[in-house]
Amino acid sequence: xxxxxxxxxxxxxLGACAAAVSLALVLPTPAQAASALVLQDQTALRAAPKDAxxxxxxxxxxxALELRGVKGDWLQVWDHxxxxxxxxxxxxxxxxxxxxxxxxxxxxxxxxVRQQAGAEALGLGLAAALIERADSDWLAGPEGAxxxxxxxxxxxxx
Numbered sequence: 254x255x256x257x258x259x260x261x262x263x264x265x266x267l268g269a270c271a272a273a274v275s276l277a278l279v280l281p282t283p284a285q286a287a288s289a290l291v292l293q294d295q296t297a298l299r300a301a302p303k304d305a306x307x308x309x310x311x312x313x314x315x316x317a318l319e320l321r322g323v324k325g326d327w328l329q330v331w332d333h334x335x336x337x338x339x340x341x342x343x344x345x346x347x348x349x350x351x352x353x354x355x356x357x358x359x360x361x362x363x364x365x366v367r368q369q370a371g372a373e374a375l376g377l378g379l380a381a382a383l384i385e386r387a388d389s390d391w392l393a394g395p396e397g398a399x400x401x402x403x404x405x406x407x408x409x410x411x
Contacts, residue, residue, distance in 0.1 A: 288319050300339060360383060
């Protein structure tokens with residue numbers, strides 16, 4: 254079941270990446286909301302910022318969430334894919350800076366993750382974050398080519 258979920262998740266991320274690349278080449282970059290990627294499979298999205306709160310849904314490594322607030326050790330998030338908000342412990346999320354200033358850091362993280370077996374979903378999430386933040390010149394340059402090469406490599410491993 255887990256492998257089937259990963260394959261479906263990867264396929265949807267690849268489709269989203271392809272669409273984002275196409276749009277990035279023709280549209281100006283919009284302002285970015287603060288976001289984060291899930292670092293661990295089965296991360297709990299909870300109804301309130303406490304461990305005893307009802308579990309809304311498990312989240313999977315590499316899924317992107319919009320950050321909406323901080324409550325102690327918890328982050329209030331919105332999951333656009335599920336159209337659902339909730340709370341996640343901050344230590345299981347990788348915060349992604351907004352805008353093109355994040356590109357060097359995201360590319361460095363992708364370089365690391367692409368070498369780790371089992372981290373394909375997180376790598377796909379990093380690639381998607383790069384595509385969302387990059388302009389057409391960056392995507393057409395050597396860094397964009399490196400990102401696309403990593404994207405293909407991660408997809409082939411799935």
